[in-house]
Amino acid sequence: MVDGVVDVGAAAARGKQVSSRVSEEGAGWNCQEIGTFAALRPNTNSFTWLNPKTLWRSRNEILSGLFGDPSAQVRRRWVAAQRERGVDPDFRITHEVGEEYSFLVLGDTGEGDASQYAVVPGLLKLGSGTSFAVVASDVIYPTGSGNEYCDKFFRPYKDYRAPIYAVPGNHDWYDGLGGFMRVFCDARPLKVERQGFRLSPGGLRGLLWKKPDPIDEAALAEAQKMRHGPEQRAVQPAPYWVLDLGRLLLVGIDTGIRGDIDREQGEWLRRVSADPRPKILITGKPIYVRNDYHPCAIEGGGTVDEIVRDPASNYVAAIGGDVHNYQRFPVRVDGRTIQYIVSGGGGAFMHATHTIPRVDVGGVHEDEFKCYPLRGDSLSFYSLLYSRRLRMRWLYITPEQGLALMSRQIGNRPPRPTPGAAITARTRWAARILGGWPMPFHLPVGRVFHRYISELSDWDTPPFFKSFLHVSVTGDRLKIRCFAATGCLPQEIEPPLEDEVEIPL
Structure with missing residues (x-):
């Protein structure tokens, strides 16, 4: 920091190391x-x-x-x-x-x-x-x-x-x-x-x-x-x-x-x-x-x-x-x-991002597409909300399981390591019910959820x-960076960098 101005390049370098693409802690889990x-x-x-x-x-x-x-x-x-x-x-x-x-x-x-x-x-x-x-x-x-x-x-x-x-x-x-x-x-x-x-x-x-x-x-x-x-x-x-x-x-x-x-x-x-x-x-x-x-x-x-x-x-x-x-x-x-x-x-x-299907629109390849939160974190987040409010513990999917499930469904590499993620029949059914896997019906997680169901859960957590x-x-380059805010103190101190792209002008 010079004269009160943050060196965003240095902050971005640190932010890469603490993002949701690196660890569950970077996503704000177990705050x-x-x-x-x-x-x-x-x-x-x-x-x-x-x-x-x-x-x-x-x-x-x-x-x-x-x-x-x-x-x-x-x-x-x-x-x-x-x-x-x-x-x-x-x-x-x-x-x-x-x-x-x-x-x-x-x-x-x-x-x-x-x-x-x-x-x-x-x-x-x-x-x-x-x-x-x-x-x-x-x-x-x-x-x-x-x-x-x-x-x-x-x-x-x-x-x-x-x-x-x-x-x-x-x-x-x-x-x-x-x-x-x-x-x-x-x-x-x-x-x-x-x-x-x-x-x-x-x-x-x-x-x-x-x-x-x-x-x-x-x-x-x-x-x-x-x-x-x-x-x-x-x-x-x-x-x-x-x-x-x-x-x-x-x-x-x-x-x-x-x-x-x-x-x-x-x-x-x-x-x-x-x-x-x-x-x-x-x-x-x-x-x-x-x-x-x-x-x-x-x-x-x-x-x-x-x-x-x-x-x-x-x-x-x-x-x-x-x-x-x-x-x-x-x-x-x-x-x-x-x-x-x-x-x-x-x-x-x-x-929710876990309801986004494998990307191919506009000729964009799935591996080129970026989103935050990660699909697996989104699935885990909604599973936690519904499991608490409906008192159905079996609906809960851990963040590690969420990433493994969504990568299997989408057909891409998990955005962060998922060692030992146990994918069982229960977790697959929970993912289907939450809209993560194809199913004729699922619990509302989109705009209906936003308007009518979401406030049944504690959104201040x-x-x-x-x-x-x-x-x-800078020079002849335009840089767009996406920084995250989880509500947890570590991510306030070091805002996680979730994505960045550089564009020539």
Whole structure:
């Protein structure tokens, strides 16, 4: 450390030796000492989807699927209002960073409970000296309300001494983007457009649609004092933007509730992507995830990925949130490689990785694919949760058994040694029931689990399997590193390096 700035290269070298790919201890299993993050929390409240009020406040996702997503119309109103204020017409943010610099990317942060605060100590340590941070999707759960930013944004990142930018996720849109636009764009509420009832999908949606929460301006002003330093100040021109870093452009897009973009944003994206400089896309929804491909439709025709894959656009990576873990797909396109990354491990609870099948999407070979947590750790984690809550000890699969089982199922080499892992009929059946092996049915471990079952378990207990990205530009190289946060003290002291990739600029 020099003048308070961490040598990330040295930290990464140490992080490789203590990661989940080396030992169970590196994954946070058998945690002997809880990290200091517990002292940062303002209370011991745990976020829960089981509260009927939370479910009712989150109804817009279901309504948008049944009756259509109004995000495009509302976004156009926000953008028009910002243009009237005189923001840069290309929504360009210029950030002076010099020839060599670094920044952080973290996604799906804002639950405000232990799993979010567990990320903070490592983030502050490795974020020392970074120029800025970007939140990629779902800044605030459950509905993006401007009244929940205090403990879910300003407090956890009060000691991060640089600006924070963001692209909204679907949960930020449950509030009509009101909280997001107020905090990140300093925008005032849109005027209410009142329409009479119409017997149409839009009319039915309007009857049930959750309206934006009125913001308590006095409380928000008090919360903003936690990040009031001039070096922390950042005002975005719109929910989508381009961050000009000299030799590199960061392009952030707003994918709304359903994961697509409107015509106006599509035209803007084509225009800013025509700049020949290298670019990284930041998006609320990942393009490659779980061995699936989601190119992100543009209203009126075309897709976001068509723009990303165009050699003239010169995109080197696309990073998306929404799914609460880390995944990386190096996709070869016309003789070059684009890194498609999922970075949604910044705070919300973990989405399973053991349900990801053997990877072959986009021509990516399984051995090239990387994820965190490891599939075996994910399987063991869910087996522990279900065995405790259902009082079925036979469901428990040890981390060592989990890695051996998943490697046998996927057909790859175990990411860390598994000497003496006993694979029995019991463990195979447990893996099938937990979704690790093919079976007509299994216990919920995906989005259903996330929304309705997960809070039956104690999510304030490590390991959390959280993560964030440290991105650096040195010389003509761009390096993306994924660091882990388990909630255990040893991993706070030495954040584990779970993956890294170097990209020529």
